[in-house]
Amino acid sequence: MVIKIFKNYFKRIFSNLFKNKRDIRLGFYGPPNAGKTSLANRICKDFTGEEIGIVSKIPHETRSIQFKEKVEISHKGKTMIFKMIDTPGIATKIDYEDFLKYKVKRKEAKTRAKEATQGVIESIKWLDDMDIVVIVLDSTKNPYNQVNITIIGNLVARKIPVLIVANKIDLKKSDIKKIQAAFPEYETLGISAKYGDNLEEFYESIFKLSKKI
Ligand SMILES: Nc1nc2c(ncn2[C@@H]2O[C@H](COP(=O)(O)OP(=O)(O)O)[C@@H](O)[C@H]2O)c(=O)[nH]1
Ligand SMILES: [Mg+2]
Secondary structure, X not given: OHHHHHHHHHHHHHHHHOHHHOOEEEEEEOOOOOOHHHHHHHHHHHHHOOOOOOOXXXXXXXXXXXXXXXXXXXXXXXXXXXEEEEXXXXXXXXXXXXXXXXXXXXXXXXXXXXXXXXXHHXXXXXXXXXXXXXXXEEOOOOOOOHHHHHHHHHHHHHOOOEEEEEEOOOOOOOOHHHHHHHOOOOOEEEOEOOOOEOHHHHHHHHHHHHOOO
């Protein structure tokens, strides 16, 4: 018993000592098709030359968590090392029939729906392990929905630093103000993951949030 207490005590001191040396776990969360993988890919490509995963117009393309370790992001002469974590989109309803309109065969659609459901569970499970979370939202869509509110509520409860990204500002329908109005207590940054608009501001915000962890 005493040994165990001592062991835990040293373990804690040890891990605190190296806390700042550990890679910062940066998670990309949000509803399906918002552009999480596109954004994670762009960052990974810029700093490592490699991508993290596949981007698709079909929702739930990412159905399991994918990582890229040791991503050294440099911004204004400073460098920080991140572990990038791209997650499956969180949805309240996954219907296999929704995949059929993308010319996915019925059997494959059923498999996809099952995997996507599992992916949602996996995403939520991983929330606890994040140091910083980037919530990627499609700024052409209405931000007031159950999924966004649930994700943000979860993060607040866990006291994890959050950046809300309003993606797809290159599109005409994009409305950053609507997202800002929906979540006024958070910093919202408009970007285009597809064209790389506002990426410098994105890095600035991430570096700022890193100080809070
Ligand atoms: N116009 C536009 N399309 C985007 C942008 N980012 C992602 N997309 C598109 O949105 C779809 C979903 O992207 P993806 O990265 O797979 O989203 P995820 O499901 O959140 O990982 C794809 O067709 C992307 O090409 C953007 O900034 N602008
Ligand atoms: Mg994805």
